[in-house]
Amino acid sequence: MTNETTTRPRTDSAARYSPREIETRWQARWEADGLYLTSDDDPRPKWYALTMLPYTSGDLHVGHWYAMAPSDAAARFKRMHGYNVLFPMGFDAFGLPAENAAIKNGRHPAEWTFANVERMRGQLKSMGAMFDWSREVVTASPDYYKWSQWWFLQLLKHDLAYKKRAAVWWCPKDQTVLANEQVLDGKCERCDTVVMKRDLEQWFFRITNYAEELLDFSKMQWSEQIASMQRNWIGKSVGAELRFGLDVQGVETKEIRVFTTRPDTVYGVTFFVVAPEHPLVEQITTPEQRDAVRAYVDAARRESEIDRMSTEREKTGVFTGAYVTNLFNGEQVPVWTADYVLSTYGTGAVMAVPAHDQRDFEFAKKFGLKIVPVFQHPDWDGGELTAALGHGGSMINSGPFDGTPDEQAIAAVVKYAEEQGYGRGTVNYRIRDWLISRQRMWGAPIPIIYCETHGAVPVPESDLPVLLPDDAEFRPTGESPLTYHEGFLRAKCPTCGEPGRRETDTLDTFMCSSWYQMRYIDPHNDERPFSRELAKKWLPVDQYTGGSEHAVMHLLYTRFFTKAARDMGIVAFDEPMLRLFNQGQILGPDGQRMSKSRGNVIAPDGEVEKWGADTFRAYLMFLGPWDGGGPYDASGISGVYRWLSRVWTVVTGEMRTGAHADTPETRELRRWTHKTITKVTDDLTEFRFNTMVAALMEFTNHLVRLRESGAEVDAGAWREAQESMALILAPSVPHIAEELWSRLGKPYSVHTQTWPSFDAELAADDAVEIAVQVNGKVRERLMLPVDAPEDVLRAQAMASASVAPYVEGKEIVRVIYVPNRLLNIVVR
RNA sequence: GCCGAAGUGGCGGAAUGGCAGACGCGACGGUCUCAAAAACCGUUGGGCCGCAAGGCUCAUGUGGGUUCGACUCCCACCUUCGGCACCA
Numbered sequence: 001m002t003n004e005t006t007t008r009p010r011t012d013s014a015a016r017y018s019p020r021e022i023e024t025r026w027q028a029r030w031e032a033d034g035l036y037l038t039s040d041d042d043p044r045p046k047w048y049a050l051t052m053l054p055y056t057s058g059d060l061h062v063g064h065w066y067a068m069a070p071s072d073a074a075a076r077f078k079r080m081h082g083y084n085v086l087f088p089m090g091f092d093a094f095g096l097p098a099e100n101a102a103i104k105n106g107r108h109p110a111e112w113t114f115a116n117v118e119r120m121r122g123q124l125k126s127m128g129a130m131f132d133w134s135r136e137v138v139t140a141s142p143d144y145y146k147w148s149q150w151w152f153l154q155l156l157k158h159d160l161a162y163k164k165r166a167a168v169w170w171c172p173k174d175q176t177v178l179a180n181e182q183v184l185d186g187k188c189e190r191c192d193t194v195v196m197k198r199d200l201e202q203w204f205f206r207i208t209n210y211a212e213e214l215l216d217f218s219k220m221q222w223s224e225q226i227a228s229m230q231r232n233w234i235g236k237s238v239g240a241e242l243r244f245g246l247d248v249q250g251v252e253t254k255e256i257r258v259f260t261t262r263p264d265t266v267y268g269v270t271f272f273v274v275a276p277e278h279p280l281v282e283q284i285t286t287p288e289q290r291d292a293v294r295a296y297v298d299a300a301r302r303e304s305e306i307d308r309m310s311t312e313r314e315k316t317g318v319f320t321g322a323y324v325t326n327l328f329n330g331e332q333v334p335v336w337t338a339d340y341v342l343s344t345y346g347t348g349a350v351m352a353v354p355a356h357d358q359r360d361f362e363f364a365k366k367f368g369l370k371i372v373p374v375f376q377h378p379d380w381d382g383g384e385l386t387a388a389l390g391h392g393g394s395m396i397n398s399g400p401f402d403g404t405p406d407e408q409a410i411a412a413v414v415k416y417a418e419e420q421g422y423g424r425g426t427v428n429y430r431i432r433d434w435l436i437s438r439q440r441m442w443g444a445p446i447p448i449i450y451c452e453t454h455g456a457v458p459v460p461e462s463d464l465p466v467l468l469p470d471d472a473e474f475r476p477t478g479e480s481p482l483t484y485h486e487g488f489l490r491a492k493c494p495t496c497g498e499p500g501r502r503e504t505d506t507l508d509t510f511m512c513s514s515w516y517q518m519r520y521i522d523p524h525n526d527e528r529p530f531s532r533e534l535a536k537k538w539l540p541v542d543q544y545t546g547g548s549e550h551a552v553m554h555l556l557y558t559r560f561f562t563k564a565a566r567d568m569g570i571v572a573f574d575e576p577m578l579r580l581f582n583q584g585q586i587l588g589p590d591g592q593r594m595s596k597s598r599g600n601v602i603a604p605d606g607e608v609e610k611w612g613a614d615t616f617r618a619y620l621m622f623l624g625p626w627d628g629g630g631p632y633d634a635s636g637i638s639g640v641y642r643w644l645s646r647v648w649t650v651v652t653g654e655m656r657t658g659a660h661a662d663t664p665e666t667r668e669l670r671r672w673t674h675k676t677i678t679k680v681t682d683d684l685t686e687f688r689f690n691t692m693v694a695a696l697m698e699f700t701n702h703l704v705r706l707r708e709s710g711a712e713v714d715a716g717a718w719r720e721a722q723e724s725m726a727l728i729l730a731p732s733v734p735h736i737a738e739e740l741w742s743r744l745g746k747p748y749s750v751h752t753q754t755w756p757s758f759d760a761e762l763a764a765d766d767a768v769e770i771a772v773q774v775n776g777k778v779r780e781r782l783m784l785p786v787d788a789p790e791d792v793l794r795a796q797a798m799a800s801a802s803v804a805p806y807v808e809g810k811e812i813v814r815v816i817y818v819p820n821r822l823l824n825i826v827v828r
Numbered sequence: 829g830c831c832g833a834a835g836u837g838g839c840g841g842a843a844u845g846g847c848a849g850a851c852g853c854g855a856c857g858g859u860c861u862c863a864a865a866a867a868c869c870g871u872u873g874g875g876c877c878g879c880a881a882g883g884c885u886c887a888u889g890u891g892g893g894u895u896c897g898a899c900u901c902c903c904a905c906c907u908u909c910g911g912c913a914c915c916a
Contacts, residue, residue, distance in 0.1 A: 224832070224833090225832060225833070225910080225911085228831060228832055228911080228912095229831090229832080229910085229911055229912080231831085232830090232831065232832090232911065232912045232913090233911085233912075235912080235915065237915070237916085239916085258916080259915095259916070260916060261915090261916065262916080273916090313914090315914080338914095339914085340914045340916095341914080341916075342914075342915065342916090344915090345915045345916075346915075346916065349916095350916045351916080352916085353916090357916065358829095358914090359914050359916075360916080362914090363914095428915085428916090430912090430915055548910080548911090551911080552911085552912095622840090622841095622851080622852070623840065623841085624840060624841055625841085627833095628834095628841090630840080633839085633840075633853095635839085635840090635853060635854075636839085636840065636852060636853040636854090637853090638852095638853080639851090639852045639853055640852080642852095642867090643851095643852085645867090690840090690841075690842085690851085691841095691842070691850085691851080693851080693852090694841090694842075694850065694851035694852075695850095695851085696851095697851055697852075698850080698851070701851090769847080770847090771846075771847040772847095773846085773847085773896085773897075775896075775897090776846095776896065776897045777897095778847050781847070802883090813896085814896060815896090816846090816896055816897075818846055821846055821847085822846050822847070822897090824846080824896055824897065825896090826896045826897090
């Protein structure tokens with residue numbers, strides 16, 4: 001087939017790179033052969049690579065390709081390193097868009113959802129990724145959500161799920177409650193509608209039980225960015241809970257507790273503030289103050305959350321007429337109610353220390369309340385304060401504590417408080433329990449039956465799944481059809497058999513995606529969510545990839561789920577995903593996040609049709625660092641296509657070869673081959689896909705130049721270059737790599753080959769260019785053999801006509817020599 | 829306000845403290861063509877000198893510092909992006 005000494009067939013159209021033909025052919029072959037099916041019995045070490053599953057929105061967009069193509073390359077790379085790689089794919093299929101589409105078209109959400117699954121699976125397949133489709137999971141299918149319901153029952157059994165009445169976020173447009181995590185800037189995460197508070201009885205998971213452990217990231221390699229976002233969200237504060245005496249006629253409660261991070265300022269308390277929603281407000285308010293307080297509380301209730309959250313606005317508040325006693329000094333201080341105190345944080349009440357807290361300071365100034373400094377701060381001259389004082393100095397006005405330095409103050413006061421029974425040291429977290437009820441139909445029904453006699457009774461595991469009705473009728477009430485579906489509602493109490501009523505709320509879709517990685521390992525098991533043996537073999541996930549927009553939602557929930565599963569004896573590890581890489585977000589051309597409502601979603605189909613999947617994959621990898629993201633712009637894609645065309649031409653074309661094992665051209669060729677293998681290996685290991693593509697381009701350019709120079713090289717070295725090219729292309733551009741491998745006469749498949757090793761000796765240069773600087777400025781570049789001794793280099797440098805003028809007549813102070821890089825002559 | 833990341837050509841971006849701008853897009857010039865597209869070849873940070881080969885010089889957000897040498901390390905500031913935010 002190869003003809004020793006012909007020149008290349010430049011414009012032979014039959015030999016041109018035609019991606020579409022190649023890609024459809026190989027995709028069919030791979031599927032027919034089951035090339036990407038992962039066996040549970042494979043003895044090789046396992047590697048579980050996972051990329052976040054897409055929501056069934058309708059079409060795959062550029063963002064999906066951007067997230068998945070590099071993940072696929074990384075998974076394939078692992079496979080070529082001898083790992084038994086599990087790289088599954090599925091669909092997050094419950095949620096509101098399906099329901100909204102159903103209301104609009106008058107069809108069942110399942111229709112819309114499963115049609116989207118079909119379409120998106122096809123689109124995903126066009127990517128040529130190594131997904132094992134035999135393990136696909138769809139969270140909205142009964143054989144999946146049966147197990148979501150099972151998880152709910154386990155959590156309930158272990159007191160990690162509970163129902164309570166609480167003020168919860170409500171989205172008036174979506175007509176459902178939301179978890180705290182799903183409220184962004186006071187708006188619904190899904191639809192951007194301003195949310196409101198409602199008092200409702202809802203199901204919660206006790207994620208707060210794990211607040212402290214969730215702060216520990218030491219058992220995995222996650223980015224500092226995500227860790228800090230989660231830490232922020234959990235919001236740990238160390239301080240103390242202090243009691244204040246309450247003595248109001250007709251009020252049973254004799255104390256109010258506050259959380260403070262500054263118990264050491266307790267002698268500076270000059271007033272006390274409770275949130276307008278605080279249950280005691282109504283009770284303690286004196287008759288004279290009643291009208292004013294009621295008006296204030298009502299106004300606060302009516303105000304939008306966005307207005308209330310603003311930090312800029314002036315402090316407001318009303319005196320309740322009541323007083324509390326500071327147990328430390330027996331002082332009575334007035335109790336105010338003000339909306340700068342949040343009912344959801346701490347105890348909903350604060351001890352106000354205007355001298356040492358800026359918010360209390362502003363409030364005191366506005367309402368003419370006393371300000372008593374309790375630290376002799378070094379910056380304070382004893383005059384009237386213009387702002388609250390920070391940490392520093394030692395205690396004053398603090399009875400027995402006067403003179404205690406700042407560093408010891410908190411510990412001393414807490415110790416005293418505990419001895420006297422005034423309070424105790426404690427830790428407070430900002431995170432709230434996870435609200436998982438949704439008043440929507442397209443979700444997994446919460447498996448509970450309400451009975452007149454027995455209350456909320458869990459559905460027995462043997463009765464799972466609680467199926468969604470397939471004849472849901474959508475009325476324009478905004479309410480879930482489950483609430484008026486007689487067939488669904490009617491149920492017998494599992495305890496007494498009397499007629500009961502089913503829970504009509506469904507599970508938050510984030511609960512369904514909190515454990516999907518566990519289902520992939522055993523997706524067809526109908527006895528258990530997954531077998532223990534397979535869990536032991538595959539879990540946890542070794543490498544997870546996905547967007548950082550899930551930092552305090554999915555990525556926090558799945559960690560909680562794993563810890564709960566561990567404590568319930570279901571799994572034996574602490575963290576769901578050992579390594580996490582967050583790719584950046586690909587934005588629309590307008591620089592905005594791609595979303596259907598903005599109309600800036602770009603479908604990749606056109607580009608894939610035009611250039612091929614390989615080109616598109618490589619282009620997305622080439623754009624820049626993967627964690628960078630940025631606006632999508634297709635203008636550079638032709639360059640990547642041109643590159644793959646050149647690869648095609650140079651690898652399939654003919655070359656003048658012979659036996660020339662030791663010519664400079666052959667040595668140079670080997671050097672390029674081994675250098676490129678080295679670089680591509682390193683870059684794939686570190687997820688530096690952009691520089692990997694650049695290195696492959698440079699290698700290609702060298703081969704093209706070499707071929708066009710007409711030089712003859714060693715046949716073995718050329719062969720090695722061709723085969724190496726196919727192998728190192730395989731993870732990123734799997735189709736062309738397979739085709740080239742096949743055309744080189746190698747056995748199917750390139751994707752089951754071992755990653756090529758590189759020879760450092762062959763990769764090493766035998767001559768290097770060394771920069772010669774005088775006082776840090778480059779004056780000359782010299783070619784020298786590798787590891788040339790300093791004196792040889794120095795002699796040549798001094799002799800150089802471009803160096804001499806800068807050195808002549810000057811005193812040489814110092815000479816710095818960095819082997820194989822540069823020589824810097826310092827003169828005076 | 830607090831936490832995190834980042835500022836490099838017209839654009840995307842590259843550079844273990846050691847030759848700034850790899851690789852690619854775009855632009856310009858050329859080959860092929862009746863012509864255009866495609867493809868291929870060449871040039872391409874700014875300024876200055878030179879017919880030319882080439883040389884000089886400025887340049888990595890701003891200002892300082894450390895160093896023989898700074899895109900890289902340190903300090904301050906500015907800007908952008910992401911997160912949290914009246915969290916006691």
